Amino acid sequence: MSSAAVKRIEINAQSRLRLLMREYFLDLDAAGRDVDRRVAWCTSVGPCEILAAFGFAVYFPENHGALLGARRLSHELIPRAASLGYCAESCSYMNSDIGCDLAGSSPLREMYGVSGPPRPDLLVYSTNQCRDVQDWFSHFGRRHDAMVAGLRPPRHLGEITREHVADVRAQLEQLIERIEIRFERKLDRAVLRETVERSSRLSALWGRVLDTALHRPSPHTFWDMCIHMAPVILMRGTSAAIEYYEALRSEMEQRVDEGTAAVPDERWRIYWEGMPVWPRLRELSEKFFDLRAAVVASTYCNSWVFEPYAGGDPLDWMARTSLAIFINRDEAWKERFLESTLRRFGVDGLIFHNARTCPNNTNSRYGMPERLRRRLDLPVLVLDGDLSDLRFFSTAQSMTNIEAFIEQLEERR
């Protein structure tokens, strides 16, 4: 079956998403040029609720890094960052973003008519996801002479203890105090609570969207959700994002009711562990489509499904949430989570993406694939590549690997 013969059914919410993204970037651009407004850069699982509650327009550079990868610009931009001394095998998001700034030209201009990323007044990172964000944000802090603040939560956790939460909560309070002093404004704790409530509600909605893939056939795939996850990252705490996911959830549930499949004649259900290969998203999507394989679940998309906020101290929730994300857990916890999720989604095969420049989002380096393969008697494939840098990804070899993987599944059935 070829993708030419059988058409994929487009998700209706896509057009709404484009409008939402356009509004987001236009507002960011306006904020960057408005002397009465402030822009904060934040890491993707950083304390954006605090920044939003302070009234900052919040921008996430990782989204720009992904965009540069998806536009296949990274291989041109990374050497520019390397000329400043950034290792070409460090985070390709970071290198691409720094390289883009040096080049002075962002695809945001073509997409939204804005000059590029907004100039930051404040940069806030959390190393709960990796160390590279510290260096990335520090670079732009120097570049724009802007305040940089970092959170350093305890890493690689199994059980999350009260001491862990207290540690991060204290860091959040220190962050708030620093911002209040620097920008001469007080944080409205009631606004923070409301923002956290919306953020939690948004996360729960996103989780419900993802869980529609429990159904056979799945109404969506990982390749779809890589696109539709943008609001849950960029617009946490906003009503606009909540409305968007209400619509998306409704559409997915309707597909479930009607039996509409993202992959017609779905024959294989696959789990994708690790980052997307942004420059080859479409090709990979089409390859799996042709092979009648639906990638029904992923670690990456699930990373923004948080424990619900049930009232109480919002900073306590933020602290716990930042510690509890998958990327911040130890190997044993990750394996238990994956095992549970694989069973829950009825997965036939597991693919690990070994992203060369993203070791923190790569879980194939310490024997986990082999342990899961043996324990679950589940075929496992490790693909070598990268999130943005195509120099680390062989399309031909990877496609052969994927085809052979499906042939292996066929022999087992």
Next chain:
Amino acid sequence: MTGRLLVGIDAGSSATKCVLLWRETAAGAATARVAGHAVVPSGFDYAEAARSALGQALGAAGAGVEDIASCVATGYGRGSVELPGSVSLRRLTEITCHARGARAWYPDVRHVIDIGGQDTKVIRLSSDGRMADYRMNAKCAAGTGTFLESIAVRLALPLSEVDRLAMSSTSRLTLNSYCTVFTSTEVLERIKAGDAREDIAMGMFRAIASRVVEMLSTGGTGGAVAATGGVVTHCRAMIAALEEALECPVRLPPMPQHAGAYGAALLAGERSDPALPAWDEGRAGAAPSAAACDGCSCQPSTQSRHSRALDGGRPC
């Protein structure tokens, strides 16, 4: 479709191979015997290479396209292989095809090591012959035929001479480098340091063997091991290095470079048409002696000997 030929085309990065099997019925059982085979350089045009290989094989078989019942194309260039529209054509990866080909020769094989021009694969089979797991080398020429060819060019020696030198090695020398380019440099340093050329040559084959060991899944090589692909076809030292690294015998099938095409042809019979009678795999896959083919480059004059070898007869 009344044709009786099953065709396997392996359009590899360096060479395109074709194997033809005649489907026959004897004493109520369907069998297959090798009718012809060919190997041509792939060059830049996989489609043309496939046509050329198929044409040569058909010529050797005294057959035409109209005799083809079904075909399986494999290898990196499988997407470029085209046949007349009426012929059943499937595309399968070389991993599946090499495993099938090796299993036809050695029903008890559990690991198949395919060392090709641009990649190396280790395929693990279950006790019932199904593909259980496989590994490919990462995006890198180290551990492949390209690695050897690159260094041979730097040494200004044909690969056959590198192999001959390696087989006369008496010292256990290993190279430290991982990368094709750096290994070339290390080889020149070793020559300057006075290391024997035959030991350096064998060190190159050991470097490839060490990459293979990296790709084995846990538990090592329980069960029979076979090697396929162009490198083992032309280099006996590769087999020696593998046996040294794996600490077990490594079987070399007759015409190992054709293993993918042979497996593809067998699969063309097994998966193309449910109406086709089942094969007598014992006849098609009788294990021959593991002695290596002399590497006579599969010239048409030698095809009859190699055909018997593919069928499980005595090797050349």
